[in-house]
Amino acid sequence: MDNFHPIYFLVISIVVNVIVQFYTKLVHKFSFLSSIKVGFLISSIVLFCLCYNDIFLNLFVKIEIIFLYLLSNYCYIIIINTPESSVRLKILFLIKKNKMTKKRLLQIYNNNEMYNIRIKKLISSNTIGIKNNNLYIINKKIIILFYLFKFLKKIYLGNRIKV
Numbered sequence: 213m214d215n216f217h218p219i220y221f222l223v224i225s226i227v228v229n230v231i232v233q234f235y236t237k238l239v240h241k242f243s244f245l246s247s248i249k250v251g252f253l254i255s256s257i258v259l260f261c262l263c264y265n266d267i268f269l270n271l272f273v274k275i276e277i278i279f280l281y282l283l284s285n286y287c288y289i290i291i292i293n294t295p296e297s298s299v300r301l302k303i304l305f306l307i308k309k310n311k312m313t314k315k316r317l318l319q320i321y322n323n324n325e326m327y328n329i330r331i332k333k334l335i336s337s338n339t340i341g342i343k344n345n346n347l348y349i350i351n352k353k354i355i356i357l358f359y360l361f362k363f364l365k366k367i368y369l370g371n372r373i374k375v
Contacts, residue, residue, distance in 0.1 A: 218269060221262045221277050226284055229255035243337065252285060299326065 233251035236242040242250065259281055263274045303321060306312065312320075331347070334340040339351045349355060 218266075218273055218277055221259060221266075222281050222284065224262065225255045225259035225281055226288070228258050229285065229288070245337070248289060255285075256281075 229251040231251075232254045233247045236250045237244065237247040259278065263269060263277055269277075303317065306317065306321065331340070335342065339349070339354055340347050341350045342348075
């Protein structure tokens with residue numbers, strides 16, 4: 213493996229990630245987020261095994277490969293997730309598919325409808341629940357992510373904007 217360039221580890225892991233995600237999504241009907249988690253986990257194990265078994269790589273190069281892998285996964289998720297969650301793209305797909313008027317589009321895709329769709333998705337993914345007609349957070353990891361994003365936003369924007 214001494215002639216094997218370290219960037220190939222990254223490429224192999226990304227390819228494994230994409231294949232596993234498509235396989236779990238299409239064959240096993242996993243949800244979008246579940247397929248991302250499984251793909252990331254399996255490809256991380258592959259990357260770890262490749263890096264760990266190569267004695268010619270120094271620690272710095274191994275850390276660099278792992279860092280690049282995490283960044284490339286983040287970019288991949290953003291690129292794949294954009295059509296999945298973008299309101300603008302969904303509106304464009306509706307217009308292209310149905311050739312509708314502005315009035316009809318506003319009837320189908322108004323603010324209340326958008327919130328209802330998002331709330332239904334959050335309930336079906338067990339992120340939030342309803343008790344006594346009140347919404348509450350089920351998945352506590354979301355709270356951790358919320359505070360992490362709040363912290364990062366505060367660092368990035370400083371006191372320019374209320375967080």
